[in-house]
Amino acid sequence: MNVEYRKQFLRELAKIPSSHRIDIENFVFHDLLSFKTLTECKKIERMKGYPGFYKVRFGDYRVGLYIESDTLVLERVLHRKEIYRYFP
Secondary structure, three states, rough: OEEEOOOHHHHHHHHHHHHHHHHHHHHHHHHHEEEEOOOHHEEEOOOOOOOOOEEEEEEEEEEEEEOOOEEEEEEEEHHHHHHHOOOO
């Protein structure tokens, strides 16, 4: 599975407090690359009403991602109050 990181995702990741950012970075840059399919990862949840869009919870923060052909695209990482306003 190919993984792509959008510029917006990387900018928002840099703004997150380090206590949460470490967990997100470990998952996104290490754990996610080891999976061959999305079904292997139990943390990824499908978003209701939006086919092909997914989220991952990390405390008060959410990672928004979607599938584009054979590529998993990480689009946004925001606080839980803001993620549903801006993603999808």
